[in-house]
Amino acid sequence: MSDKKADVQASADKIVLKNVSKAFGANRVLNNLDLTVPAGKSLVVIGGSGTGKSVLLKSVLGLLTPDSGSILIDGQESIGSDSKTRSNFMKKFGMLFQGGALFDSLKIWENVSFGLVHGQGMSKKDAKLIAVEKIRAVGLRPEVAELYPAEISGGMQKRVGLARAVASSPEIIFFDEPTTGLDPIMADVINDLIVDQVKDLGATALSITHDMASARKIADFVAMIHEGEIIWKGPVADLDHSDNAYVDQFIHGRADGPITRRVA
Amino acid sequence: MTSDVAQQDITNRKSGNPINWALDLCALVGGGILNFLAAVGRLADFAIRSVMHCFTPPFYPSQLLRQLTDIGYYSLPVVGMTALFTGMVLALQSYTGFTRFNAEGAIAGVVVLSITRELSPVLAGLMVAGRVGAAIAAEIGTMRVTEQIDALRTLSVNPFKYLIAPRVIAATLTLPLLVLIGDVIGVYGGYIVSIYSLGFSPTTYLTQTWDVVTDMDVISGLWKAAVFGFIVSIMGCYHGFNSARGAQGVGAATTNAVVSSSILILIFNYLITQIFFS
Numbered sequence: 001m002s003d004k005k006a007d008v009q010a011s012a013d014k015i016v017l018k019n020v021s022k023a024f025g026a027n028r029v030l031n032n033l034d035l036t037v038p039a040g041k042s043l044v045v046i047g048g049s050g051t052g053k054s055v056l057l058k059s060v061l062g063l064l065t066p067d068s069g070s071i072l073i074d075g076q077e078s079i080g081s082d083s084k085t086r087s088n089f090m091k092k093f094g095m096l097f098q099g100g101a102l103f104d105s106l107k108i109w110e111n112v113s114f115g116l117v118h119g120q121g122m123s124k125k126d127a128k129l130i131a132v133e134k135i136r137a138v139g140l141r142p143e144v145a146e147l148y149p150a151e152i153s154g155g156m157q158k159r160v161g162l163a164r165a166v167a168s169s170p171e172i173i174f175f176d177e178p179t180t181g182l183d184p185i186m187a188d189v190i191n192d193l194i195v196d197q198v199k200d201l202g203a204t205a206l207s208i209t210h211d212m213a214s215a216r217k218i219a220d221f222v223a224m225i226h227e228g229e230i231i232w233k234g235p236v237a238d239l240d241h242s243d244n245a246y247v248d249q250f251i252h253g254r255a256d257g258p259i260t261r262r263v264a
Numbered sequence: 265m266t267s268d269v270a271q272q273d274i275t276n277r278k279s280g281n282p283i284n285w286a287l288d289l290c291a292l293v294g295g296g297i298l299n300f301l302a303a304v305g306r307l308a309d310f311a312i313r314s315v316m317h318c319f320t321p322p323f324y325p326s327q328l329l330r331q332l333t334d335i336g337y338y339s340l341p342v343v344g345m346t347a348l349f350t351g352m353v354l355a356l357q358s359y360t361g362f363t364r365f366n367a368e369g370a371i372a373g374v375v376v377l378s379i380t381r382e383l384s385p386v387l388a389g390l391m392v393a394g395r396v397g398a399a400i401a402a403e404i405g406t407m408r409v410t411e412q413i414d415a416l417r418t419l420s421v422n423p424f425k426y427l428i429a430p431r432v433i434a435a436t437l438t439l440p441l442l443v444l445i446g447d448v449i450g451v452y453g454g455y456i457v458s459i460y461s462l463g464f465s466p467t468t469y470l471t472q473t474w475d476v477v478t479d480m481d482v483i484s485g486l487w488k489a490a491v492f493g494f495i496v497s498i499m500g501c502y503h504g505f506n507s508a509r510g511a512q513g514v515g516a517a518t519t520n521a522v523v524s525s526s527i528l529i530l531i532f533n534y535l536i537t538q539i540f541f542s
Binding site for chain 2 (some may be wrong): 087090098
């Protein structure tokens with residue numbers, strides 16, 4: 001999924017963040033952050049734990065409100081938007097949560113069809129057909145549809161989460177640490193599914209991860225966040241010769257380098 | 265100039281000046297009061313938003329039905345047993361005391377008034393706070409920490425309408441029904457003890473009960489129950505919704521929900537009694 005740098009400018013930008021800042025008390029998590037995600041492309045934000053990746057994702061999703069700055073979705077301001085506009089944004093979004101975030105009390109097919117039934121007002125009968133189709137698309141047997149989340153494995157829960165994220169054919173899909181907690185083979189299966197689903201839908205994808213194998217597989221573009229700022233961005237093919245000491249240290253997982261970690 | 269004042273302040277504090285100790289104490293008390301008022305404000309805001317979402321679409325009837333069953337139907341055994349044994353104990357204790365003054369004839373009245381006005385609504389409220397308030401806080405708290413509430417939002421569903429409103433409506437409607445059933449069971453408990461243990465005449469006991477009780481005795485208890493149901497559901501939802509991360513956060517949310525709703529039930533019991541019977 002590699003592309004040239006020029007593609008970034010040529011494509012229309014689906015998501016644009018300008019000077020976004022967010023602090024929790026004295027802890028400034030996002031610091032005048034700028035980022036653009038071109039339409040139809042997959043951008044992966046990499047960075048260590050506590051660098052602001054999750055806050056960045058939740059700010060774009062509207063789950064957190066930044067203290068300042070601007071977030072444009074399809075050219076429309078997201079920060080401070082009214083509930084109707086916010087609802088319209090949400091209809092464009094699909095999200096795969098790190099832990100799956102499946103609803104315990106609902107069956108798998110009800111989880112997958114939840115947004116269709118409750119968000120879009122589709123009948124349960126029609127929604128169930130789509131849900132079973134999506135369950136099949138992520139490599140699960142249709143019988144799984146009648147089980148509850150507690151009855152399936154972590155890898156299967158991730159697949160169900162992916163099925164739910166794409167069930168309403170969203171324009172923009174967010175992936176929060178999609179391979180965390182999975183064995184390498186299952187992680188690769190999930191990466192393949194993500195690539196397939198995003199490609200099939202022609203969607204724009206914004207992911208956060210610290211799993212480099214995952215980033216290399218699902219990204220068109222990679223951005224690195226450090227201390228609340230994007231310190232490097234480029235096509236995934238340029239990742240190994242970024243000329244950025246922070247990126248080099250991170251992608252090679254070296255303890256020595258400009259990124260220092262407090263261990264006690 | 266400012267730095268001079270700051271330096272003087274530091275010097276005074278280091279010197280242990282009594283005035284500064286007093287100022288520190290004032291700051292501590294003032295900070296505590298401000299924190300308390302901020303918490304009350306957050307709770308009031310949450311309660312108002314919850315009530316508004318109870319009356320505005322979209323509605324989720326299947327969720328409401330589930331909550332009516334969970335909160336109402338499944339609380340019936342607990343409330344029924346509590347009412348039954350409370351009525352029985354009340355009859356026994358009243359008999360023990362009233363025989364000293366040859367006032368055994370007042371037992372039926374004491375039982376029915378105590379049960380309908382106070383014991384049935386308060387004990388039902390406290391039992392439901394323990395059973396339902398804790399369950400609500402734990403369930404919503406777990407949903408918070410496992411990002412299920414965030415997931416609801418990303419699926420274009422308002423958590424207040426889907427999670428909070430059905431629980432508030434269900435608790436506010438079902439607790440009066442539970443208390444009404446508890447009234448009957450509690451009075452029956454007093455009847456059983458009075459007839460089969462203390463040797464009262466069934467007809468006399470029932471006549472005395474009927475003569476003493478008024479509509480207002482029962483209605484005041486039902487109003488109390490509705491308020492207690494609202495309190496239990498709001499406190500459970502509020503603490504669950506604002507739960508901190510991890511098992512400890514959910515545990516603390518559950519404890520806070522039960523303790524705060526129990527205290528509020530006792531406070532509002534006094535206030536409502538004051539309104540109805542002062």
